[in-house]
Amino acid sequence: MNNAALVAGETSGDLLAGLLLDGLRARWPDLHSMGIGGPQMAQRGFEAWWPHDKLSVHGFGWEVLRRYREIVGIRKQLKQRLLAQPPDVFIGVDAPDFNLDLEADLRAQGIKTVHFVCPSVWAWRPERLEKIKRSVDHVLCIFPFEPELLASHGIAATYVGHPLAQVIPMQPDRAQARAKLGLAAEGRVVAILPGSRESEVRHLVDVFFQAAVLIKKAQPATQFVVPAIPALQQRIEAAAAASGLGQALKVVRGQSHAVLAACDVTLIASGTATLEAALFKRPMVIAYRMGALSWQIMRRKKLQPWVGLPNILCREFVVPELLQDDTTPQALAKEVLTWLDAVAHAPETIQRLENRFSALHAELQRDTPTLAAHAIASIL
Structure with missing residues (x-):
C-alpha cells in the first residue's frame, strides 16, 4: 500500500x-x-488538507445547522479530490455523520473503505446499521462485543x-503527575473536564465551575485543575x-492524561474522556448538556439506560450520570463530595x-496498531 486517506474529527479522533x-x-x-x-496525525507525517477541528460539532439543531454548509462543502471537495487521485484505502476515524456518506460514495467508485470505531448503534440510532453495511468494506471495533453484533447484520x-x-x-503514578503539573503532593485534587468541543464547553464549563465553588465551600483545601485544548483555552480561562x-x-494547556492521573475524582463531560478516566x-x-432540541431527539433515540462509556461497558451505573436538567451545580457538587468522602473514609469503596x-x-488492552494494520491488509 502506498497511499491512505484518513478523516478524523475532533481531538479524540486525532488521537x-x-x-x-x-x-x-x-x-x-x-x-x-x-x-x-x-x-497527533501530523506527528506521524500525515498531510492535513483541512484541520480536524473543522468537523468538531455536536447536536441536531442550530448547533449543526450553522456549520452545515461549510462541512458539506469540505466533504464535497474532499470526495472530488479523492476520486481524482484514488488512495489504496480510505479510513474514516469515528465522525460517522461525516464519514459514512463519504465512504459510501468512495466505495461505489471502487475505493476500499474502512471505518475505525464502530458507531454506537448498540446505544442509539440502530438504523445506521444499513448505512454501515452499504458504506464500508470493514469495521475496526474498539469494544469486544461489537463484531458479533455487526456480523449478524452482514458487516465484516x-x-x-x-x-x-x-x-x-495499568497503575498510574499520581505523585509523578502532580509533580509534573505543579500540584501539591498531598491534599485532594478534583479534575474538571468540560469537553473538547466548543459547544460542550459552552454548555458545561460554567456549571462545572459553579459546582467547584460549592465543593470548595464544603472542603476548602480542595484543588481543581482543568486541561484545556489550545483552541478552547481562552474560553476556559475566562x-x-x-x-x-x-x-x-x-x-x-492540554495534558489531560496527566490531569486524570493526578486527581482523586473527576467531574467530566460524557464522551471518550470518561473511558480515559476509567482507564x-x-x-x-459524568455530566452532559446540549441544546433543548438536540436533547429531545437524543433522548427518543437512546436504547440503553446509560450514556457514559464506563457504565455502558460495565452494564451498570458504577459511576453517577447527571444529564441535561439534572446537571445543576448542587447535584454535581453533591456527587463529587460523596466520592471525596469515600476517598477519605471508605477506601474499600474506591478499591x-x-x-x-x-x-x-485488561479486556480492552490489545496491540491495536498491529491488529488494525492486519485487518486493513486483509481487504486490500
Missing part, C-alpha cells in the same frame, strides 16, 4: 488516528497519508482493542477568572471501583 498510523507505517514504511486530521469487522488501553498505564475560585483552580482508575461524575476499572482495562 485514535495517530495510533492507527503507527501500525500502518510499521507495515508500510513508505506510506503517504492525507486528508483531514490534527496534530475485527476487534482491535481500544488504543487508549495501550497508552494509559470562565475560570469569573468563577471566583482564584488560586484554587488551575488551567493547564486511569479514577472515580468520576472496588479501581478493581472494576482494572478488569475493564
Whole structure:
C-alpha cells in the first residue's frame, strides 16, 4: 500500500488516528497519508488538507445547522479530490455523520473503505446499521462485543482493542503527575473536564465551575485543575477568572492524561474522556448538556439506560450520570463530595471501583496498531 486517506474529527479522533498510523507505517514504511486530521496525525507525517477541528460539532439543531454548509462543502471537495487521485484505502476515524456518506460514495467508485470505531448503534440510532453495511468494506471495533453484533447484520469487522488501553498505564503514578503539573503532593485534587468541543464547553464549563465553588465551600483545601485544548483555552480561562475560585483552580494547556492521573475524582463531560478516566482508575461524575432540541431527539433515540462509556461497558451505573436538567451545580457538587468522602473514609469503596476499572482495562488492552494494520491488509 502506498497511499491512505484518513478523516478524523475532533481531538479524540486525532488521537485514535495517530495510533492507527503507527501500525500502518510499521507495515508500510513508505506510506503517504492525507486528508483531514490534527496534530497527533501530523506527528506521524500525515498531510492535513483541512484541520480536524473543522468537523468538531455536536447536536441536531442550530448547533449543526450553522456549520452545515461549510462541512458539506469540505466533504464535497474532499470526495472530488479523492476520486481524482484514488488512495489504496480510505479510513474514516469515528465522525460517522461525516464519514459514512463519504465512504459510501468512495466505495461505489471502487475505493476500499474502512471505518475505525464502530458507531454506537448498540446505544442509539440502530438504523445506521444499513448505512454501515452499504458504506464500508470493514469495521475496526474498539469494544469486544461489537463484531458479533455487526456480523449478524452482514458487516465484516475485527476487534482491535481500544488504543487508549495501550497508552494509559495499568497503575498510574499520581505523585509523578502532580509533580509534573505543579500540584501539591498531598491534599485532594478534583479534575474538571468540560469537553473538547466548543459547544460542550459552552454548555458545561460554567456549571462545572459553579459546582467547584460549592465543593470548595464544603472542603476548602480542595484543588481543581482543568486541561484545556489550545483552541478552547481562552474560553476556559475566562470562565475560570469569573468563577471566583482564584488560586484554587488551575488551567493547564492540554495534558489531560496527566490531569486524570493526578486527581482523586473527576467531574467530566460524557464522551471518550470518561473511558480515559476509567482507564486511569479514577472515580468520576459524568455530566452532559446540549441544546433543548438536540436533547429531545437524543433522548427518543437512546436504547440503553446509560450514556457514559464506563457504565455502558460495565452494564451498570458504577459511576453517577447527571444529564441535561439534572446537571445543576448542587447535584454535581453533591456527587463529587460523596466520592471525596469515600476517598477519605471508605477506601474499600474506591478499591472496588479501581478493581472494576482494572478488569475493564485488561479486556480492552490489545496491540491495536498491529491488529488494525492486519485487518486493513486483509481487504486490500
